Amino acid sequence: MLPFERIITIDRESKVPIYRQIAIAFINAISQGIIKANTHLPSTRDLSKLLEVHRKTIVAAYDELEAQDWVVSVPRKYVAVSAKIPNLKPKKWMDEVNESAYRALFQLPFKQIVVPKVKSNAQLPEVIIDDGFPDVRLSPIDDLLKIYRSYTSKKHSIRNATFGSAQGSLKLREVLASYLSETRGLNIEKEHLLITHGAQMSIYLAAQLLLAKGDVVVVGKPNYSKATQVFEQTGATVVEVGVDKSGLLVEEIQAICQQKAIKAIYVIPHHHYPTTVTMSIERRIALLKLSQQYAFAIIEDDYDYDYHYASSPYLPLASSPHQGNIIYIGSFSKLLDPSIRIGFMVAPFNFIEQGVALRKLIDVGVDGYMQNALAELIRMGELKRHIKKAKKCYFSRRDYLDHLLQEHLKSQVSYSLPSGGMAIWIVLKKEGLVEYLVQHPQLAIRRSAIELNAFRFGFASMNETELEQAVLLLKKIIEGFELQGVKGQL
Structure with a gap:
């Protein structure tokens, strides 16, 4: 008789019921040719003694196997492996029969995405410096969730939420078209909007529709790395141009256009990521002229439009006269909470139509309740009130961080105070x-550039006490670094 006590192992600490563990062990043994078709299995009484479990547990395991057609049972006579099971080349029963197949590596060819190494902390660090998150404590999340909950209890709201399309809820698109027209000068209708799960999805969809292998896409140096990765995955050639205090160096873009065809340019003109610089009016006008002259698309990422302190926010490139070749991307994650994954894309209808078709291939539904709740928050004026309050608070925090850096780290750091x-x-x-x-x-530190010896210090999510704690810790660590350098020279 086969050594069933070795073939079937039971983990009494596992959350998987014991009868299921026994059934799975039998299935694995049969699949690997260790137990062949027509083999009679031990009686429920004998196997329960052998495995030291209750007889009812074995009965439940055999019932499970029979329900899945692995065994046939003849009442009061025997239980046997189904005759329909093909003859399989057996493996030795001691060769890790019960090992999970997913512990092995996937051996067939598949696409590889470069994943940067991330520092793993054994415990939560004292200070986390993000790359520019909103302060959730200021956000009208409670109001948003109250509206959300109310929508789940009303028949009309339930129908509206579940009847949404992959383009996004009709209510949000209508409200958002009006909101963007009022705040950003975009002359659009609801048909020109695609609601996405964050700005990242909008970038991905735009890249997939615009770019193919061999196409040239221009980005700033440095750039938002996730966007660069998305462009590279299409097979396009990514060409970098410099960024100075006035934004992208448009003269470098012009020089590239004179040498080769450009399919698209990815630009963050309002507060360039990661350097935070704002693109000058002169360069915006020059870039728009180049786009018309050389017929390339502009992917405009306007992730934090509302927070500008020195003046009113610069209107987007997309609000300027153009020939419909600007794909405008924004997000509510920077306004409310990074976990609120609602972004949007603005483009001519035929481009949006294809964006919807592509989106359906990877994400067939939308969170209609959340989108409609956000629409109501905007309609009620709560979003505008929040932006006004948050803008004043973040402005104060920016200046306080500037004060702390000047007081404690002036000789170690260099920066330009961003206008927003x-x-x-x-x-x-x-x-x-x-x-x-x-x-x-x-x-x-969430965002750093080793090659530039620089990092982003997100101040919006920290109050004054937290900002002071972060700067003092930086000072302490930098002093330790400098002390190591002195010791190394001795």
Whole structure:
């Protein structure tokens, strides 16, 4: 008789019921040719003694196997492996019969995406410096969730939510078209909007529709790395151009256009990511002229439009006269909460139509309740009131961080105070310092550039006490780094 006590192992700490563990063990043994077709299995009484479990557990396991056609049962006579099971080449029963197949690596060819190594902390660091998140404590999340809950209890609201299309809820698109027209000068209708799960999905959809292998797409250097990855995945050639205090160097773009055809340019003109600089009016006009002259698309990412402190926000490129070749992308994640994954794309209807078709291939539904709740929040004026309050608060926090940096780290850092946004781009003067900071266990920095010895310091999500704690910890770590350097020279 086969050594069933070795073939069938039971983990009494597992959340999987014991009868299921026994059934799965039999299935694995049969699949691997260890137990062949027509083999009679031990009686329920004998197997229960052998495995030291209750007889009813074995009965339940055999019933499970019979229900799945692995065995046939003749009452009061025997239980046997189904005759329909093909003869399989057996493996030795001791060769890790019960090992999960998913512990092995996938051996067939498949596409590989480069995943950057992320520092893993054994425990939560003392300070987390994000790359520019909103402060959820200020956000009208409670109001949003109250509206959400009310919609789940009304028949009319339930019908509206479940009847939504892949283009996004009709209510949100109608409200948002009006809101964007009023606040950003976009002359659009609901048909020109596609609601997405965050700005990242909008970038992905735009890239997939615009770019093919061999196409040239231009980005800033440095750039939002996730966008660069998306463009590279299409097979397109990514060409970088410089970024200075006035934004993308448009003269470099013109030089490229004179040498080769450009399919698209990805630009963040309002607060460039990661450096936070705002593109000048002169360069915006020049870029629009180049787009018309050389017939390339502009993917405009306007992720934090509303937070501009020195003046009113610059109107988007998309609000300027153009020939419909600007794909405008925005998000509510920077306004409300990073977990509220609602973004949007604005484009001519035929492009939106194809975006909807592509989106259906990867995401067939929408969160109609949340989208309609957000629409109601906008309609009630709550979003505008929140932006006004948050803008004043973030402006104060930016200036307080500036004060702290000047007081404690003036000789170690270099930066230009941004005119808006939710982060400061900090360049470190000591070579190799940013890499040291990124690896330090007491600190987590969300966005850094090792090659530029720089990082983004998100100030919006921290109150004054938290900002002071973060700067003092940075000072302490930098002093330790400098002390190591002195010791190394001795």
